[in-house]
Amino acid sequence: MRQFAGACRFVYNKALALQKARREVGEKHLGYASLCKHLTEWRSSAETPWLKEAHSQIVQQALKDLERAYRNFFEKRAAFPKFKKRGQYDRFRFPQGITLDNSNGRIKLPKLGWMRYRKSRDVLGEVRNVTVSLSHCKWFVSIQTERTVEHAVAQGAAVGIDVGVARFVTLSNGRPLEAINSFRKHEARLRRYQRRTSRKVKFSNNWKKAQAKVKNLHYRIANIRKDFLHKASAAISKNHALVVVEDLKVRNMTASAAGTSEAPGVNVRAKSGLNKAILDQGWSEFRRQLEYKMAWKGGKLIAVPPQYTSQICPRCGHTSKDNRKTQAKFECVGCGFEEHADLVGAINILERGYRLLARGESVQSDHSVKQEPTEVTQAAFA
Template identity: 40%
Template sequence: MARHLSTRIRLNPDPAQEVALRQIAGCCRLVYNLGREQRRDFWRQYRAAEGRSLHWMGQKKELPALKEAAPFLADAPAHCLQMALQDLQRAFDNFYAGRAGYPQPRRKYEDDSFRFPDPAQIRVDPRAGLLVLPKFGRRAGDHGAIRAVFHRPIRGRIRSVTVSREGRHWYASILLERREKAARPDPAPITAADVCGIDRGTVVPFMDSEGLARGHAILPARGSGEAKRRRRLEQALARAKKGSKRRAKVRLKLAAHRAREARRRRDMIEKVTTEIANNHRVVVIENLPVRSMTASARGTVEDPGANVAQKAGLNTAILDKGWGMFRIRLEQKLALRGGRLIVVPAAFTSQTCACCGHVAAESRVTRDLFRCVSCGHEAHADLNAARNIRDRGLALLGLAPSARIERPAAGMVVAVC
């Protein structure tokens, strides 16, 4: 079985190489935005003249003429410009299929990335710490090979390399293809002990049905100094004059801060999902519509929204925990280990008593405390929800919910992994 994996390495370009990387990213961004504008404004004229709809293959044939009009585009590798149009095609395909919104233009400092798709033009040298790409070490007189930090061995056949900038640093994501045997599910029948329920939250990112709170020890709290620093940087950027040197400095600091937050979030999700996949055969989670849950409550001028600031804070808290990425990575890792991910409806999991099954909004006393108004069962609210999620998964599997162990009325100690 062919398995595609990616490994991410840190690049350490010299000043001349960094200028070249920024130029290539700018050229690819320009081609992407021009292709988007062509599809948006001239698709009727193109279909009337050519008898077919616009496609990236047709747009690719127009690149030589575009280079004549804008000679600086010749400084970027041709394959990178072509891949920008292919990315645009994929964005439109996702839009037409209902998987994403209408493609938005790429912006400087936020979408600085480009891809090299030809394996024959890519060479890595982990021992010397060098990455060779078109325009970088392929020919004499170019910008030279880029120094890189290889954190792990490069095992597999290289398929492509995507270079991107996050904050102040450049990274290369190397797509690898490996031949591996497909994971075989455990032949032993699944029992209730093999099933684990996971509840996703904003304070405790992930709580399992066994009482382990995961992830919150890695991410900084919302009221921490780093969260305040981000707000100060956002305010300073809003106040700085456009085009000024001060605005450029603040933008770079804010980009570096957001990149550090993104790295921590990815690190947390990778650690948590690996531990869960290694220890459980079946994992049950809620079917949460993250995109709808994080939609703005601002409304319109005619119909303004309510509690806009509170909803914006909730949206930020949800996105900071990476719920969508957690589901994707957990499903991938369970599949590689022969496990299974089950998704159940999310309705009333936080208002249902995990002991007697009574449903009441009044039982959720506070964000952390659940006290059933019917039987008096008291537990951490996230743990109670995780057990309800697990029970719904057991019902789908045809297994009776496991016997519950009564917890002391005084509360529960939550272990931190």
């Protein structure tokens, strides 16, 4: 499987080099069909005899991946395609010739034969293609399927969501969702491992062992976060027809707290803590998940401007900085209304969402919803 992935990476890079060279001398960009002709040459070349060993369709799929990378670049969705190193492109895809034995959790792939996988869920629909990939020393199989689904009708009420550092999200109906802060929990251990690594002789066996520990911990943290985000976004999208969030420019919020030499950042310490908490908790990923999951369920996600949502009194409308005495407490200086500050924020966000809808303004958020007609089921090989 490593050889297959290596062959695909080689073909991807070789085709990219060819396209780049042509671009430099002003020649036309080659289409997929022309690249396939080059591929046939490369496969019969005496310099790379091992390239023939790989299944012809998987190396063609690598060319398709490159085509997609170029298309994304031409349509201004992505940066210019880059050469892939080991670790960046450890995968290959079969577009056909797959036999799936769903009930026994095994799959037959061309040239590889029958293999067992850890069956995490039933595969529904007709198999379109199968991708085998390597991640952190484990091989995964992703099965893309196609099936007809009923048009979903959104269930449930509307809800506003406030994002916080102390609490990951607060719902306007008052139901809390606790933060996990997986990074912080493992932070001490991570620092310890990193310190150990730095004391070892670089590239020695002990250094490699220590390095592997650091990597493993990072992987674990990422998995905990991923699991949490998916569960939270699934729960919210299942129970609500409308979700209103703040249109936070997460990138601005997490941008360098230290500032520049001309304009040094104020309150650097507190801000870097905030940055970390936001990055740690993956707010932009959470929003991305909410967006597509709401679309799947027939619901809607809208983003409203975030100004003053933490300072407006939901009872009398008085807006003042003084309403927010501490990070956690809201107390209106106009009417005396008291509530948890995050909850007030969530209520105001929902309110703003209603107003936006009532005015009939464009509620399309800046991230357009990409709805894939297909579904991907991923499982690790047993």
